[in-house]
Every structure is written in structure tokens, then in C-alpha cells.
Amino acid sequence: MRLSQLFGKTLRQDPAEAETASHRLMLRAGLIHPIAAGVYSMLPLGLRSYRKIERVIREEMDAAGGQELSMPALQPIELWQQTGRHGAFGQTLFTFQDRKERLLCLAPTHEEVVTTLVSLNVQSYRDLPQLLYQIQTKFRDEQRPRAGLIRVREFAMKDAYSFDVDADALDATYRRVFQAYKNIFARCGLPAVPVEADSGAIGGKDSQEFMLLAESGEDEILRCSGCGYAANVERAAFVKPPAPNDAERPLEKVATPGKKTIEEVAAFLGVKPEQTLKAVFHAADGKVVFVVIRGDLEVNEVKLRNALKCADLRLATDEEVRGAGLVAGYASPIGVKGVRVVGDDSIALGANFVAGANLDGHHYKNANYPRDFTVALLTDIAKARAGDTCARCGKGAFESMRGIEVGHVFKLGTIFSEKLGASFLDKDGQKKPIIMGCYGIGVGRLLAAAVEQNHDEKGIMWPAPIAPYHVHMVGLQLDNPQVGPAAEKLYVDLQATGLDVLFDDRAESPGVKFNDADLLGMPLRVTVSPRTLKTQSVELKRRSEAQARNVPLAEAVAAVRQAVDEASRAATGRPAA
Numbered sequence: 001m002r003l004s005q006l007f008g009k010t011l012r013q014d015p016a017e018a019e020t021a022s023h024r025l026m027l028r029a030g031l032i033h034p035i036a037a038g039v040y041s042m043l044p045l046g047l048r049s050y051r052k053i054e055r056v057i058r059e060e061m062d063a064a065g066g067q068e069l070s071m072p073a074l075q076p077i078e079l080w081q082q083t084g085r086h087g088a089f090g091q092t093l094f095t096f097q098d099r100k101e102r103l104l105c106l107a108p109t110h111e112e113v114v115t116t117l118v119s120l121n122v123q124s125y126r127d128l129p130q131l132l133y134q135i136q137t138k139f140r141d142e143q144r145p146r147a148g149l150i151r152v153r154e155f156a157m158k159d160a161y162s163f164d165v166d167a168d169a170l171d172a173t174y175r176r177v178f179q180a181y182k183n184i185f186a187r188c189g190l191p192a193v194p195v196e197a198d199s200g201a202i203g204g205k206d207s208q209e210f211m212l213l214a215e216s217g218e219d220e221i222l223r224c225s226g227c228g229y230a231a232n233v234e235r236a237a238f239v240k241p242p243a244p245n246d247a248e249r250p251l252e253k254v255a256t257p258g259k260k261t262i263e264e265v266a267a268f269l270g271v272k273p274e275q276t277l278k279a280v281f282h283a284a285d286g287k288v289v290f291v292v293i294r295g296d297l298e299v300n301e302v303k304l305r306n307a308l309k310c311a312d313l314r315l316a317t318d319e320e321v322r323g324a325g326l327v328a329g330y331a332s333p334i335g336v337k338g339v340r341v342v343g344d345d346s347i348a349l350g351a352n353f354v355a356g357a358n359l360d361g362h363h364y365k366n367a368n369y370p371r372d373f374t375v376a377l378l379t380d381i382a383k384a385r386a387g388d389t390c391a392r393c394g395k396g397a398f399e400s401m402r403g404i405e406v407g408h409v410f411k412l413g414t415i416f417s418e419k420l421g422a423s424f425l426d427k428d429g430q431k432k433p434i435i436m437g438c439y440g441i442g443v444g445r446l447l448a449a450a451v452e453q454n455h456d457e458k459g460i461m462w463p464a465p466i467a468p469y470h471v472h473m474v475g476l477q478l479d480n481p482q483v484g485p486a487a488e489k490l491y492v493d494l495q496a497t498g499l500d501v502l503f504d505d506r507a508e509s510p511g512v513k514f515n516d517a518d519l520l521g522m523p524l525r526v527t528v529s530p531r532t533l534k535t536q537s538v539e540l541k542r543r544s545e546a547q548a549r550n551v552p553l554a555e556a557v558a559a560v561r562q563a564v565d566e567a568s569r570a571a572t573g574r575p576a577a
Ligand SMILES: [Zn+2]
Pocket: 224, 225, 226, 227, 228, 229, 390, 391, 392, 393, 394, 395, 396
């Protein structure tokens, strides 16, 4: 491709709206272009990388026994009402009426359609297993689209769905797809880390996310320094630290004027935060829930939502708290009426806690569970933090890192097959629901995450396997009678070996051309100029290295091929395709 003809211009200045490196660089390099909040065109350079990722995904999914199909984005709302997800997705689901006033939606995912398809095409155990996938456009009306292709409202996703006869068969399929995912990320030169993930209120079982580590990532991951257990912070299981567990003393009301926060009350009464109980108020599907947790811990909203099995969870407003008859800052689980109380199991680890007295300016000392108060639900709803002890090995401490979720594998079980009547007859002629799994990769997001993870202050540094072009050829003074023909010949010869070559044939200064080569980030830069031709050579420079080297013109094609293969091997352990 000649850069003079390439559609999409590079920008000299950083776009004002860009929040993250990938957003800024993808706009500056002319890979994407926004048309509305969270809606982008993919320009030719961006699409080349995208297609390379797609090809790897197809090859690995096919190798894992997958069959590609294509399902519609436009779907009748009745299908979503049947599974109850019309409500669960809430405003994230794009809905609208057609001319006959029928309600339709633009699908954010395809469990409903694929399960319906399978229910009509599978009768017997002989028709199973099936692994179906597509690479298709999805829609989510995100409240806050952000960071370029990281969080968008229209996006491409590879979604796969598996259908098996029993849990063992699902395990085998899940392991196969998991391995395919590892292969996909490795072949793209993107080392994604699998972590345990929350399986959500949907009630699935195993669930793992693939994370690309990056500072700007919106997910927090905790990894045990001892055993290597890694989990999304939403999910991470940890050992709660002990608290003094003396014999229970009599409940005592004390004045704590103006002391409302845990820190203030603990300091005033001379106790540690773990000797206090914290009251936190949430609204679950609009109803106030009183959450009580030990003062040194924080509530994990994902664990709480799962425990409450609610669709919508948020902090309650002051008005809602007052309306429930609670005194903010002094609210107490003791004597509370008419409000659902949920306790973190940490309240049973320790004794003689300081708790609110539900009276302005007062607290209780020596509050004990369950002697002084009860809860409707006692479970783990606390958030693990860096430094906490790993529950897997009971020894190592968690370290925190940030990542971008690029893939998700999930054992669904029979939730969808039961609701949509997808069943089969087993060997004994008995009707059973099909056991499902689902598996996603955000293709555009993976592209953005690749840039997020591979860049420097000058621009993108593509992993060789997914670079739009392998080689960025720079011709300087192409009107020079030696340079022009030599560069044209090299351009043709390099392409003849199967390499993807971008040829900067513009009449620009060397500074502009080299800056654009750094910004666009192809793995190898090859420069032909009057100076290199004086010694019958060309200059080779890896994007990842500062030093350039000269190779004889006669050996240029072989040397470039070798350098591209080396860059590819460095990223994936294999030569370039
Ligand atoms: Zn551990």
C-alpha cells in the first residue's frame, strides 16, 4: 500500500477527547473515526489489524470443533421476555418499535437466538455436542462509552455457544475452548492472563476472564504471590483477618457526639476499626437494604448483588435512609424494623463491637451477633484488597494489578435451555435440558487493548502478527534518479515474498516520515535514501529498538524477511505467517 493513497490521515496533535493511550493513538494514527458517542468507523489501517485477529480466531475456533454461523442483530423483544433478560439488561438494551408497533431490540448477546435455533434442530443425544460461533456486531446502550474502542455502544464480538448432554461433556468443551482462547491470544502476540471471574446473578458455575494487563484497565485483578491464584476483585476469595474475640460483655449505650465515621468513632472510643460494625445502605431493585459489615472491611457490590439476586443495586439516597427510619451515621442493626438486614460473615469474627444506636450522637458498645441482632442473610459480601490473604492457599498475599477484559468463558448450565425449551432425548429415551456454555472475545476491544499494552510516547508498537503491515518502507527524495527506481523495486520484491508492505512515497520531509512511521508502529522500518544508496545499502530499524543498521541492497529482501520473522517470534514464538 502506498501511503500517499491510504485513506485516513495521521494527526500531528493529540485529539482533545482522548482519555487513554489506545484511544489517542488509534485516532492519531487514523485507525478509527467516531461518528457518535461510542460509535466508530474502522478505517482501512485499523481494519487490516482487525481482520488479522479475526482470522486467528476463526482458525482456532474451527480447530476446537466450532462451526461458524451468523445470527441477526435485530430481534423480537418476546424472546428476551421469555428469559427475563429484558429486565436484567434494563436500559443497556437498545429497544424500539417497528412500523407495526412491535417492540424489537438490537441484541447485546445471542443466548436467546442460538438456544432457540438449537431447540428446533436438536432432538437426540446423537445431535450433540455442538459448538456454534459467530463474529458479529452487538449493541449496548452504555451509560458512559469511553476510551475509544474499549467501551462502545456498537461493537464486534466473537461469541460462541456450546451444547452438551451432561456436565462432564460441558467440562471437556469448556477446556477445549479455554485452550483455543490461550492459542488465540498467544498467536496474536497478546499475553492475556486468565483470572477467575464473577459468574453473576445469572447463576452459572465456572467463569473465567482473560485479561490483558494495562495500567488504564478498568478491571482490578488480585493475584496471590504464593500460589498464583488470580481473580477479578469482584470475585477474589480472601481470608478475613481475625478481630479480638473476648467473652461477650453487656450491651452499653454511650454518647459519641458528632462522631459518625468508623474512624471518628473508633478513635473516640479507643478501639480499632475491626472492633466496630459499619452500616451501609443500598437500594436493591428500589428497596432499602441495611448491610452490616465489620468496620475494617468494604462491601463488594457484585457479591452483594449476587447474594440479593437483584437486577439493580446502588447506594441508597439519604432520603431513602431517613424514610426507612434510620439515623445516618448512627444507624444500628439492633432493633431495626421493617428493613432487610444483610450481614457480612465478618460480623461473626470478633465480639463486643461498637455499633450505631440509631439515636443521634450515640453508639452501642459490646454489640454481639447473634445475641443482640439478627440478619436475614449472613454471607461473604466483603471486597478483597491488595495485601489480603489468599483463600486458596491461606498463606500468600494478594497483589493488585489492572487489566482490560478481552475474553470471557462461562459455564451457563441449563438456565437458557430450560427457559427456551432446548432439550434432547438421552440414550434411555428420557427428555433432558441441554447443558450450555458461552464464550466471548471482544474483537475491537482486543485491538484497542493491544495498542494500550504496546505503545511508547511516539506511537503504537504493534505485535508483529496483528500489525496492519509488517514493513513500513520509507523512501527519501524519491525524485532522485537512483532512489526512485531502487525503492520501487524493493517495494515490489518485498511484497512478492508475502510480506505486507506500507510504502511512504509521499513528498514529505524525513522528520515527518519517521514520526509517522513511529506513530503507525509497524514492526520494521526500511529506509531507502540517497545516503543509503551511496553504500549500496538500505537501513533497517525495529520499532522496538533505538538502533538502526544497514544491510546491502542485494540482501535487503532476505534481511527484511528475517527481521520480520524475528519480530514475530519475539511476540508469539513463531515466524510470520
Ligand atoms: Zn494463594
